[in-house]
Amino acid sequence: MRLTPVLSCAAPLILLAAVRLSNTISLSPQEANQFLSRHRRANQVFEETKQGHLERECVEERCSKEEAREVFENDPETDYFWPKYVACVDKFGDSEKKKQDLITCVHNIPDQCSPSPCNPSGSVRCEDKKGDFLCHCFTGWTGARCEEDVDECDTRNGGCDHECNNTMGSYRCSCHHGYTLSGRHLCNDVDECEDPAVCGTAECLNTEGSFDCLCEPGFVYDNETKSCVDVDECESGVCADECLNVPGSFRCFCDGRQGMKLAQDLRSCKPITACISPSLKRNSRALYLGRMFSGVPVVRLRFRRKFQTGFSAEFDFRTYDSEGVIFFAGGHLNSSWIVLAMNDGKLELQLKYAAVSRVTSSGAVVNDGQWRKISVEEQGRSLVIKIDREAVMKIAVNGDLFTLKKGMHELNLTVGGVPFKEDGLVNKLNPRLDGCMKDWRWLTGEDSSIQETIQSNENMQCFSTENPGAFFTGSGFAFFNTSFSDSLNLSVHLSLRATSGIGVLFALIYQDKVPLSLSLADYHPGTDEWRDFVLVTSGDEIVASSPSPLCDGDAHVIEVTISANHTLLLIDGQPGRSHSATLPLELLPRSSTFIGGLPDVPLVSTLVSASYSGCMEVSVNGQPLDLDQATYKHNDIRSHSCPLLDSHQ
Template sequence: MFWKAVTGGLLLALSADLLGWGAEGQEDRRGKKEVSGGATIYLGQDRAPWRPLIHTTVNLSDITSIKSTFQLRTFDPEGAMFYGDTKRGGDWFVLSLMDGVPVMQISRGGVQISVAGGPKLNDGEWHTLEVSNQGMFVLLEVDGSDQLVVGMQSQNSEEVRSGELRLALGGILIDNDRMMVQFDPKMDGCLRGGSWLNLSIPWESEVEELQPCYQDVRPGGYFTGAGFAVFNASVLSLEGGRVVRAELQGDFSQMDGTVLSIRTPGEQLTLALVTNNHTKEVTLTLGKDKLSLKAFRRLLIMFQTDSLQLVPDDDESKINTLAIGPMSRPGYLTMWTEGRLAIGGLLGEGEDSVGSQFLTGCLEKIQVQGRDLDLDLAVKHKSISSHSCPA
């Protein structure tokens, strides 16, 4: 029954309003919020990394279906979608994405299997997934085509026909070190529109309020003006000699606030790139020096030993250069090896600075030395969406 319940009935049936999570949640007698099985679920909501967003427990004897369908939309290449177990975690199943590709991990009777395959699903389109059980095999279909098949047979396991089945979305209910394949669990994505084992039981949410899914999305990091994302510059593994190249892309005329700032602990020198939605200007300050440009869609910043260059929209005729003397800016390049880098806000003094002048808008691309900067690797405010912006 474990196969038919957990792996055969894979995901929550989700359908809802375009901007909400379906039927309103209700507080049950224990103070927990109950969520309709017809909800649209945004998986990227802030919580402890491996903690499920919603979960439920059902009796195995109540399960009559061995098939589930659902829809997924995400630009995020990695994250947990669904977890199920019996025997309170003795046997378990996890469906996730890694590098945009579906991954199933199964543990049954002490035997573990991991299998990955199918198309990349992190293209921002709604994809229909169907999971069904056929004997000892579990089949995953994507948009009507067979994509992934996993079979498992163990002489040491026994068929579970009674007891409880635990289900969870967006996380797991066991220690994450039991995963055969480790991954980043939080996914900036939405689930909706399917059927879940023909069950109509409510799911339980531990968060106070479920965040909505946007009707239309585009790729990028979305900043609401409530906080920023902070990196230690030392983890960026900068290469390429004595020039650091940072590239930012988006409609800067539609943004407002601090796009980027860098500060070295113990130094007074701070670099900040600020955009003003009212004047449609972008200003870079380094200490007391300042460069101002008209808004653009792409900006290349080149940090060199003796100068700082801004190249808007790949137009070399509009290059702005700030000359830097070694005596006047002694901490200039050490920002990229010893400092902190903030995206979406102005760094203050001290490691515990809450920052200020937060950004409102969408950054479509953030690159350092030609590599995409993953906001999931930063310490960031819960309001920031790492991979999607409302269109």
């Protein structure tokens, strides 16, 4: 047996054994390069020495298994080599021509890394071992052949702030929407608000990982238009009655014409209550002459006599009204008749006998609210009119008031109006009369049927005590088909004693709009205050206002002066506050005037819709308004008589 020196190979083999810590070694690409450059020379010497011995022992000559062991100096490599060596000899050993193939076949047997069994994507290199091999893996790969990916995300999420995404042989960190990756692992918030267009016209607020587009209360952000659009709260039924949507908010309205007002939650409605109780005690024996605004008589009587009888009438009378019909007596329009009326505060007698017509007025002013006894009596061919039993007029007549009909002498008598149109009067006047009559005697007799009717109907009764001024019960309104304003100037003067802190005092209406309203209110929507106010408004906007507790039983004066674009409000001489809203002056001359209430206009067209309750006298442009001259007046409104007001309830 030949002895082959192999001691020079021992040191490299020991070195390789020390390097092999496991079946695989994982290295980063940088570490792999260092490793290869550090061991390449020693391995090369070892391999060249082994190949030289192998060629001399087993290629140039045929060797036995024992001789092969002397080459490898270990059993694992020998056991691996020997069967493959025998296969090479059997295949190429008999032919000189195939000697080179035999050499190649034998030389390749000991190298277990040719071809490399390691995964080329996951391995640095293949290391040939004694009957074995060792795959050196890149970081991120594992397994005997570096064929298995290491899932770095399983350990502390790969060190990623947000999301770890495993890849073959590596991993990648990613961030949630609204963040950006800093380095390999950290996620930093993106400030989207740095882009001025991100929220359009809305306010941008950066948040962690996102952003919000903010709008004022009552608005909502529209992603399509990138703007704040108004929320129509009225669609959700937030109000108990009417709702008006306004930019960024809403307003609730309650129908004051039905006796309701807005509650303090600004959504529900509650009844309007009086703050002062008027003394509404009535005199069941006193007939109220102004009950019917139409001017038709409140009483109609017919007297029949078998014999010719002279006319006589006597009654107690009280009024603050200056004009109107007290009674009519006679036949019909084209026959003989007389009318006792008020004109300019004095008694006036109009008469017509056949073709003769006369008008006579005399005596003291009697519209001072005092009871007076009035009498009219035929004396021969004269009519004598007395006040408190003193004659003030004596008028010669030629004819009879009674009309002979079917053998009977008939006379028609009406109280509070005439039985024909007012243009049939000798002296044209307004027949409506706010006055009281009691203790009457017609033709020297008392008619009990009238008294019974009055006692059963309060609307026909006068108040026991009265003061001058119109009385509003909180129902209806008086309407004048004019604005009293044919220019840009308007002045309104009100003297009032209110029994409720809510109600329309004066308003100008144009179609369904309310270009001007003067009213009492208990809430100021501009300042969000709950207290008594006087408001001058145009539509639902406040032009002028004043905090004024007028519902105290005392008389107060309200003045509004409009001159061009300036509106001045005075309460008992003290100026109110002007607001930024202005009046639509072009509508004022075309408007109609409403006193004490509003017609059926939309609730949202003005802030106050309740009818006024209390006493009031109105002057426009220096001229007093006589409600008897109105185009329309609710029958419950008394034009010239107001009951006394009690103290606070």
